[in-house]
Amino acid sequence: MSRRMNAAMYHGVGDVRYEQTDVPEIGPGEILVKVGNALTCGTDVKTYKRGHPILLRHTPALFGHEYAGTVEIVGEGVDRFNAGDRVVATNSAPCGTCFFCKRGSFNLCPELKESFVNGAFAEYVRVPKHVVKWNTHRIPDSLPFREAALTEPLACVVHGIEEANIQLGETVAIIGAGPIGQMMIMLAKKSGASIVIVSDLAELRRDMAARAGADVVINPAKEDAVERVRAETGGYGADVVIEAVGLPATWEQAVDMTRDAGMTVLFGGAASGTTFE
Ligand SMILES: [Zn+2]
Numbered sequence: 698m699s700r701r702m703n704a705a706m707y708h709g710v711g712d713v714r715y716e717q718t719d720v721p722e723i724g725p726g727e728i729l730v731k732v733g734n735a736l737t738c739g740t741d742v743k744t745y746k747r748g749h750p751i752l753l754r755h756t757p758a759l760f761g762h763e764y765a766g767t768v769e770i771v772g773e774g775v776d777r778f779n780a781g782d783r784v785v786a787t788n789s790a791p792c793g794t795c796f797f798c799k800r801g802s803f804n805l806c807p808e809l810k811e812s813f814v815n816g817a818f819a820e821y822v823r824v825p826k827h828v829v830k831w832n833t834h835r836i837p838d839s840l841p842f843r844e845a846a847l848t849e850p851l852a853c854v855v856h857g858i859e860e861a862n863i864q865l866g867e868t869v870a871i872i873g874a875g876p877i878g879q880m881m882i883m884l885a886k887k888s889g890a891s892i893v894i895v896s897d898l899a900e901l902r903r904d905m906a907a908r909a910g911a912d913v914v915i916n917p918a919k920e921d922a923v924e925r926v927r928a929e930t931g932g933y934g935a936d937v938v939i940e941a942v943g944l945p946a947t948w949e950q951a952v953d954m955t956r957d958a959g960m961t962v963l964f965g966g967a968a969s970g971t972t973f974e
């Protein structure tokens with residue numbers, strides 16, 4: 698008889714149940730990780746509220762994809778990891794060998810969608826072979842699981858910041874100071890931005906933004922964020938604007954805040970079917 702574990706199972710929109718299920722079986726190249734910490738991602742919240750066409754194709758399904766923990770079992774052919782290793786892994790990985798992977802377009806790898814990890818909100822999570830091969834990392838004892846589990850969202854932010862191509866001395870405006878926005882602030886500063894301007898409705902997030910390194914913090918309920926950014930930049934607009942909310946209104950704001958020939962990064966994902974002008 699297979700072993701049982703506790704897990705938060707996704708049964709449908711607005712319906713997640715904490716219940717018993719089988720511990721996942723692992724195949725060649727895979728590992729089973731005993732979850733130390735799992736985080737709730739914005740994508741999990743969206744999936745809970747409106748479902749997700751790619752991540753969860755059938756229900757009930759295991760749920761959750763940001764995690765760190767300890768290797769419990771290694772599958773046949775895995776030589777980089779041993780039982781007992783503390784690791785963090787991401788939620789997907791490309792194959793590394795197909796037409797698109799060879800051209801560096803890893804996001805178009807057809808196997809990417811087949812390698813999605815879901816099931817971090819459980820005692821054990823199965824890590825598929827591509828993720829074991831490319832996106833699983835041993836972590837030092839000094840790094841707590843809850844911090845290591847931020848690797849996946851941080852990796853997304855690193856990618857967004859690379860796309861933003863911030864030059865030394867530039868002004869960067871960031872709309873939205875949630876966890877992603879906070880990481881954007883820190884990395885924008887590290888990338889050489891002289892002035893980072895942040896806009897968020899929540900006071901707690903504005904305070905955290907200031908502590909994370911924001912030079913100018915805007916409350917968009919009290920003043921026009923676009924006008925303030927223009928005022929802070931001699932009327933030109935920011936060199937780089939990063940939208941980290943995911944609403945059409947803030948997408949449009951982001952474009953309006955950007956100087957001519959500047960860079961707008963629409964990082965926040967809006968609901969499917971959203972249009973903007
Ligand atoms: Zn995530």
Ligand SMILES: [Zn+2]
Nearest residue numbers: 792795798806
């Ligand atoms: Zn591939």
